[in-house]
Amino acid sequence: MKRVLLTGAHGLLGQKIAEIFQRESETELLLTARQQETFYSPLEYDYVPLDITQRNAVRDLLESFRPDVIINSAAFTDVDRCEREREQAWNVNVHGVQNLVAAALRIGSAIVHISTDYIFDGKNGPYDERARPNPINYYGKSKLAGENVLRGSGVPFAIVRTMSLYGTGKNIRPNFVLRILMNLRDGKSAYAPTDQWTNPTLANEVAYAILKIVEGEKFDIYHISGSERLTRYQFAVKIAEVFHFDPSLIQPKSSDELRNDAQRPKCSGFITLKAETELGIRFSNVAQGLNVVKRELSNIHRIRGLSHA
Numbered sequence: 001m002k003r004v005l006l007t008g009a010h011g012l013l014g015q016k017i018a019e020i021f022q023r024e025s026e027t028e029l030l031l032t033a034r035q036q037e038t039f040y041s042p043l044e045y046d047y048v049p050l051d052i053t054q055r056n057a058v059r060d061l062l063e064s065f066r067p068d069v070i071i072n073s074a075a076f077t078d079v080d081r082c083e084r085e086r087e088q089a090w091n092v093n094v095h096g097v098q099n100l101v102a103a104a105l106r107i108g109s110a111i112v113h114i115s116t117d118y119i120f121d122g123k124n125g126p127y128d129e130r131a132r133p134n135p136i137n138y139y140g141k142s143k144l145a146g147e148n149v150l151r152g153s154g155v156p157f158a159i160v161r162t163m164s165l166y167g168t169g170k171n172i173r174p175n176f177v178l179r180i181l182m183n184l185r186d187g188k189s190a191y192a193p194t195d196q197w198t199n200p201t202l203a204n205e206v207a208y209a210i211l212k213i214v215e216g217e218k219f220d221i222y223h224i225s226g227s228e229r230l231t232r233y234q235f236a237v238k239i240a241e242v243f244h245f246d247p248s249l250i251q252p253k254s255s256d257e258l259r260n261d262a263q264r265p266k267c268s269g270f271i272t273l274k275a276e277t278e279l280g281i282r283f284s285n286v287a288q289g290l291n292v293v294k295r296e297l298s299n300i301h302r303i304r305g306l307s308h309a
Contacts, residue, residue: 002027004214005067005109007052007100009033012206013114015169016207017071018045022099025211030065031073039170040069062103069214070100071112075143078173079118080261082139093142094149101153111155114206117163117198117225120145122265125197126229129161129221130273137262158213158246159221160206163270164235166289167203168296176200177293180236184245192236194252199225199269202289205281212279220278223270228285235286242290247300 004021008014009031021029021270022044031040032050040047050061052074062070075093076082082089097113104111117125118140119133135141150157166177174182183190201224209224230238233252240247255264272283284292 002069002214003030003067004028004069004071005030005052005065005066005072006034006073007032008072009047010035010038010171011073012167012169012175013165013203013206014073015172016167016203017073017210020204020207020211022202025215027214030067052099053091055099055102058099058158059103059106062100062107062109066107067109069110069112070104071210071214072092072097072100073114074266075114079137079139079264082142083137083262086138089138089142090145093139093210094145097146099175101149101155104155107258110158110217110219111150111212112158112160113146113150114161115161115268116140116143117161117268118230118265118269119147119161120265121266125265125267126199126269126271127223128271129223134161136265139262140265156217156219158219160213160224161270162176162201162206162224163219163268164198164200164225165203165206165230166293168293169203169276175237176232176235178289180239180250181243181245184240184243184249187249189249189251190236191251191253191258192231192233193255193264194231194233195266196232196264197267198232198235199227199229200286200289201225202284202292204292205283205289209275209279209281212281218278218281222275222279223272224275225270225272225283226286226289227272227283229269230286238250238286239290242287242294274276275284
């Protein structure tokens with residue numbers, strides 16, 4: 001039985017990874033996150049607090065648990081905050097990876113690391129795994145540096161690059177879909193850029209791909225994303241349509257008009273043929289993925305005794 005340690009278990013992707021490993025694998029899974037307390041049930045999941053920026057704590061826990069595989073979904077992912085808080089972004093996205101690598105080398109663990117399309121400049125998308133990185137914001141630079149730590153480490157590794165991740169979870173930072181839905185639910189306009197192309201990606205499917213990587217020991221670089229490429233404005237309109245809100249509340253804006261602290265890649269997107277072929281999976285289009293989210297939200301509301309629009 002494989003032992004797997006998961007970092008960032010309280011995030012959206014971390015929660016989906018925990019769920020699918022618990023449901024569909026025989027691994028011994030240890031969940032970790034920065035918080036001292038967890039919302040996971042101790043009857044279903046083992047949990048230990050871990051801050052990956054603390055080198056000694058990482059070493060001690062890994063030497064105690066001795067995982068076969070470390071799945072690193074911990075990251076500083078707020079793109080605009082990364083631009084303003086560069087030291088903290090580097091500490092998590094680079095030094096955190098260095099700490100995991102140092103411990104992994106001591107005990108012989110492999111690492112599955114989550115990365116992003118923001119390592120590319122967004123001039124020539126969609127990208128395959130051989131494309132040359134050229135990040136245009138600090139988040140992308142820190143994530144590329146984290147990748148390079150792994151690539152030069154001697155540790156068996158897989159890098160899973162994904163983009164525009166969405167889905168539901170407990171106490172998560174609102175992703176693009178949830179932010180749009182909160183505005184539409186309140187009858188407010190929602191703004192979305194017309195000049196940023198992406199492949200919106202259901203977090204559940206990234207988690208499933210990671211399960212396949214771990215089970216098959218597929219240590220390589222994979223681009224994992226939804227099958228449909230469109231602008232964020234078009235994505236927002238589809239969110240309104242699937243959830244039966246007024247699409248006219250979605251207001252088109254250019255990237256310049258939105259005035260974010262960090263630049264975003266404009267012509268992004270992924271070619272996922274390698275992942276589809278080697279991992280034996282297919283990825284949902286936007287409508288399919290949003291309907292999964294709709295069902296999950298409906299279940300949450302029923303559990304809480306609430307109605308769902």
